[in-house]
Amino acid sequence: MINKKVATSSTGRERILKSAARLFGELGxxxxxxxxxxxxxxxxxxxxxxxxxxxxxxxxxxxxxGFELMSKYVAEATxxxxxxxxxxxxxxxxxxxxxxxxxxxxEVTVRELPDRHPGPSRRAMIxxxxxxxxxxxxxxxxxxxxxxxxxxxxxxxxxxxxxxxLVWYDPAGRHTPHEMARKMVDLLRYQSSAE
Amino acid sequence: MINKKVATSSTGRERILKSAARLFGELGxxxxxxxxxxxxxxxxxxxxxxxxxxxxxxxxxxxxxGFELMSKYVAEATxxxxxxxxxxxxxxxxxxxxxxxxxxxxEVTVRELPDRHPGPSRRAMIxxxxxxxxxxxxxxxxxxxxxxxxxxxxxxxxxxxxxxxLVWYDPAGRHTPHEMARKMVDLLRYQSSAE
Amino acid sequence: MINKKVATSSTGRERILKSAARLFGELGxxxxxxxxxxxxxxxxxxxxxxxxxxxxxxxxxxxxxGFELMSKYVAEATxxxxxxxxxxxxxxxxxxxxxxxxxxxxEVTVRELPDRHPGPSRRAMIxxxxxxxxxxxxxxxxxxxxxxxxxxxxxxxxxxxxxxxLVWYDPAGRHTPHEMARKMVDLLRYQSSAE
Amino acid sequence: MINKKVATSSTGRERILKSAARLFGELGxxxxxxxxxxxxxxxxxxxxxxxxxxxxxxxxxxxxxGFELMSKYVAEATxxxxxxxxxxxxxxxxxxxxxxxxxxxxEVTVRELPDRHPGPSRRAMIxxxxxxxxxxxxxxxxxxxxxxxxxxxxxxxxxxxxxxxLVWYDPAGRHTPHEMARKMVDLLRYQSSAE
DNA sequence: CATGAATGAGGATTCATTCAT
DNA sequence: GATGAATGAATCCTCATTCAT
Numbered sequence: 105m106i107n108k109k110v111a112t113s114s115t116g117r118e119r120i121l122k123s124a125a126r127l128f129g130e131l132g133x134x135x136x137x138x139x140x141x142x143x144x145x146x147x148x149x150x151x152x153x154x155x156x157x158x159x160x161x162x163x164x165x166x167x168x169x170g171f172e173l174m175s176k177y178v179a180e181a182t183x184x185x186x187x188x189x190x191x192x193x194x195x196x197x198x199x200x201x202x203x204x205x206x207x208x209x210x211e212v213t214v215r216e217l218p219d220r221h222p223g224p225s226r227r228a229m230i231x232x233x234x235x236x237x238x239x240x241x242x243x244x245x246x247x248x249x250x251x252x253x254x255x256x257x258x259x260x261x262x263x264x265x266x267x268x269x270l271v272w273y274d275p276a277g278r279h280t281p282h283e284m285a286r287k288m289v290d291l292l293r294y295q296s297s298a299e
Numbered sequence: 300m301i302n303k304k305v306a307t308s309s310t311g312r313e314r315i316l317k318s319a320a321r322l323f324g325e326l327g328x329x330x331x332x333x334x335x336x337x338x339x340x341x342x343x344x345x346x347x348x349x350x351x352x353x354x355x356x357x358x359x360x361x362x363x364x365g366f367e368l369m370s371k372y373v374a375e376a377t378x379x380x381x382x383x384x385x386x387x388x389x390x391x392x393x394x395x396x397x398x399x400x401x402x403x404x405x406e407v408t409v410r411e412l413p414d415r416h417p418g419p420s421r422r423a424m425i426x427x428x429x430x431x432x433x434x435x436x437x438x439x440x441x442x443x444x445x446x447x448x449x450x451x452x453x454x455x456x457x458x459x460x461x462x463x464x465l466v467w468y469d470p471a472g473r474h475t476p477h478e479m480a481r482k483m484v485d486l487l488r489y490q491s492s493a494e
Numbered sequence: 495m496i497n498k499k500v501a502t503s504s505t506g507r508e509r510i511l512k513s514a515a516r517l518f519g520e521l522g523x524x525x526x527x528x529x530x531x532x533x534x535x536x537x538x539x540x541x542x543x544x545x546x547x548x549x550x551x552x553x554x555x556x557x558x559x560g561f562e563l564m565s566k567y568v569a570e571a572t573x574x575x576x577x578x579x580x581x582x583x584x585x586x587x588x589x590x591x592x593x594x595x596x597x598x599x600x601e602v603t604v605r606e607l608p609d610r611h612p613g614p615s616r617r618a619m620i621x622x623x624x625x626x627x628x629x630x631x632x633x634x635x636x637x638x639x640x641x642x643x644x645x646x647x648x649x650x651x652x653x654x655x656x657x658x659x660l661v662w663y664d665p666a667g668r669h670t671p672h673e674m675a676r677k678m679v680d681l682l683r684y685q686s687s688a689e
Numbered sequence: 690m691i692n693k694k695v696a697t698s699s700t701g702r703e704r705i706l707k708s709a710a711r712l713f714g715e716l717g718x719x720x721x722x723x724x725x726x727x728x729x730x731x732x733x734x735x736x737x738x739x740x741x742x743x744x745x746x747x748x749x750x751x752x753x754x755g756f757e758l759m760s761k762y763v764a765e766a767t768x769x770x771x772x773x774x775x776x777x778x779x780x781x782x783x784x785x786x787x788x789x790x791x792x793x794x795x796e797v798t799v800r801e802l803p804d805r806h807p808g809p810s811r812r813a814m815i816x817x818x819x820x821x822x823x824x825x826x827x828x829x830x831x832x833x834x835x836x837x838x839x840x841x842x843x844x845x846x847x848x849x850x851x852x853x854x855l856v857w858y859d860p861a862g863r864h865t866p867h868e869m870a871r872k873m874v875d876l877l878r879y880q881s882s883a884e
Numbered sequence: 885c886a887t888g889a890a891t892g893a894g895g896a897t898t899c900a901t902t903c904a905t
Numbered sequence: 906g907a908t909g910a911a912t913g914a915a916t917c918c919t920c921a922t923t924c925a926t
Contacts, residue, residue: 116885116886131415132329132415134327134329134330135329135417137919137920137921138920138921138922139919139920139921147886147887148886148887148888149887149921149922150886150887150888150889150922150923150924151885151886151887153921153922153923153924154885154886154887155885158921158922159921159922215415217466219465219466220326220327220330222330253486254482257482257483257486258486260460260463260464260467261456261460261463261483261486263463264459264460264461264462264463264464264466265455265456265459265460265463266459267459267462267463267466268455268456268458268459268460268462268463269455269459270414271412271414271459271462272455287449287452288452288456291448291452291453291456291487292486292487311910311911332894332895332896333895333896333897334894334895334896342911342912343911343912343913344896344897344912344913345897345898345899345911345912345913345914346910346911346912347897348896348897348898349909349910349911349912350910353896353897354896354897506889506890521805522719522805524717524719524720525719525805525807527915527916527917528916528917528918529915529916529917537890537891538890538891538892539891539892539917539918540890540891540892540893540918540919540920541889541890541891542918543917543918543919544888544889544890544891545889548917548918549917549918607856609855609856610716610717612720643876644872647872647873647876648876650850650853650854650857651846651850651853651873651876653853654849654850654851654852654853654854654856655845655846655849655850655853656849657849657852657853657856658845658846658848658849658850658852658853659845659849660804661802661804661849661852662845677839677842678842678846681838681842681843681846681877682876682877701906701907722898722899722900723899723900723901724898724899724900732907732908733907733908733909734900734901734908735901735902735903735907735908735909735910736906736907736908738900738901738902738903739906739907739908740906740907743900743901744900744901
């Protein structure tokens with residue numbers, strides 16, 4: 105009552121977005137129907153179209169939010185860190201943490217890849233992704249890699265390893281995202297490093 | 300090429316399987332309808348059910364075929380190769396070659412992951428996958444890695460990198476699967492190696 | 495008759511329910527397809543699922559309505575009638591009248607027996623039936639039957655005779671429901687009566 | 690080996706007929722598919738059409754067999770019985786016994802009523818039924834009923850009561866077909882009787 | 885803001901049946 | 906005698922979406 109905003113902060117639009125994120129993440133875009141989103145968000149199916157033009161657009165907004173969050177996490181994790189390798193460790197940790205900790209929006213970002221999405225938002229989704237990956241481009245550029253290593257190969261290998269964790273990682277298991285980030289980077293580090 | 304009829308007509312079952320593989324690979328399982336498979340295979344939708352109990356079972360059979368092919372390729376590529384690192388190079392090359400060369404069955408294997416498939420074949424699909432990955436388990440076990448590297452982390456990182464190529468790799472581009480395999484393994488090799 | 499529109503258009507839900515009732519009654523549940531209901535109700539097949547979860551549930555609602563009507567008829571017919579045998583005459587007449595006069599809902603009640611319906615509504619359908627038959631239980635309890643006659647046997651024999659009329663009764667023929675009710679009850683009356 | 694006929698007596702045709710009878714009885718005609726019959730009979734679906742022109746014809750043959758059996762049972766039960774009421778007791782007992790004892794063919798006879806069957810065999814089915822019911826016509830004609838009772842009403846009431854047992858009778862319950870037959874006839878007897 | 889009603893297209897699957905072998 | 910392959914039509918149902926209110 106004191107703060108009506110807090111209670112209402114879960115406004116229609118927001119509730120829908122959260123429900124969509126959770127379901128896209130859990131079931132995938134295709135198997136998530138507008139009806140399911142409407143059930144989860146406590147809103148009638150028709151109402152969703154008051155806030156979003158289409159299911160496709162809904163996915164786009166979920167992804168936008170996901171990349172935004174990720175970018176923020178990575179930025180925060182690397183602020184005031186100057187050592188290049190340490191920056192990478194932290195960026196990866198933030199990436200993995202986001203994926204498993206705050207699944208709602210971020211998982212969708214890794215699961216629903218634009219190459220499979222036929223809707224009109226495809227290009228916008230690719231742009232969002234590129235923008236986010238640019239963070240890693242920059243961090244990796246700063247690494248003192250030896251000349252034989254292509255920065256792009258390095259980056260793609262690293263991102264691939266991390267994305268793949270969705271397939272096998274058990275959050276209740278023995279590894280923490282922190283450890284995994286260290287390991288994955290280390291696996292690539294010494295050989296690639298010029299030191 | 301010599302006799303297109305042989306390849307295309309073959310038996311009904313085979314034609315369906317091939318069409319399903321191609322479409323599952325291109326569009327994904329969910330967006331591939333039985334109707335589409337029927338169009339592509341030149342068979343009426345109902346006929347598919349004479350050969351396969353369900354769409355789910357059809358996916359399972361496609362995956363089985365895919366893993367079978369992959370296993371064969373990897374086995375052939377490593378036969379009579381004794382150097383452990385060379386064995387890994389070749390296995391990875393075979394894996395990537397399979398993924399991009401002979402997409403029909405093998406791509407489905409990497410794209411349609413069991414963690415998202417709710418059908419009754421899920422467990423069978425997991426079993427197939429494990430059996431295939433066991434090939435890599437064995438090859439990686441033989442590597443003279445230094446003590447600090449976990450074989451399992453090594454394997455998952457490598458497989459993740461390779462799977463991720465589906466997202467960014469352009470077969471018409473500058474890299475060949477052969478080069479990519481070398482690079483990816485090398486990226487992990489020296490640091491991890493005990494030599 | 496005065497205003498066909500009112501009767502026919504009413505609300506969507508109602509139109510569907512009526513069409514379903516008519517068709518279930520005429521063709522039976524199995525041979526009545528959603529398509530046929532949609533044609534008869536002037537509504538598209540998909541729309542039916544806005545109002546009813548499934549065909550099974552539609553049957554349940556038709557039966558509920560049928561039993562409700564029947565109960566009302568029987569109750570009205572026996573109100574203020576105190577002679578026990580007269581009460582039974584009237585109840586049976588109401589039952590038969592309902593079956594042939596107002597076929598739409600009530601016939602389904604007698605034709606679609608729960609013992610053959612495999613759907614999830616089966617139990618609910620049994621409950622509805624029992625509740626209705628309880629009316630007869632009470633009416634028959636009040637009869638001064640001689641000790642050798644089991645009330646339950648009496649009731650089942652009577653209901654069976656009436657249900658069976660669906661097989662042979664020709665509404666255009668020589669008997670009226672009124673006469674049939676008298677006859678059927680009389681056939682059982684004197685022998686069973688203690689008088 | 691001694692008597693090949695016995696072993697082969699379950700010839701294709703016969704096996705199909707039995708399976709169809711069982712399934713028509715248990716699930717009803719509509720819900721019994723040719724595939725199910727083929728599974729139960731251990732014969733391929735296509736093969737059924739070697740022996741029977743259609744599903745409709747299959748039903749007709751099952752009914753024919755059912756009525757044949759019933760007629761035989763009723764005839765046997767009444768042979769050498771001269772007392773008219775005793776004849777009826779026995780006929781009813783045979784009828785009920787047939788229904789519950791030897792369900793396979795006979796139940797179909799009571800469950801699948803021609804008024805609902807739209808196929809071309811309808812008329813033939815009606816003829817079979819009439820022929821069987823004629824047995825009861827004759828037995829009932831011989832009863833010394835008092836003048837006020839219509840023989841036809843008597844018969845239909847009795848047959849209705851017996852048919853209805855399918856709805857409520859529990860073969861594992863307290864009543865035997867023998868008892869039920871006595872009761873049902875007695876319920877009608879004394880009042881109708883001229884004695 | 886949000887809903888209730890409605891739709892058209894398409895979803896997977898089952899059906900009775902045919903026919904060459 | 907019996908089958909394997911194939912079909913066309915129909916099955917129930919779900920989908921994303923629209924729109925008047």
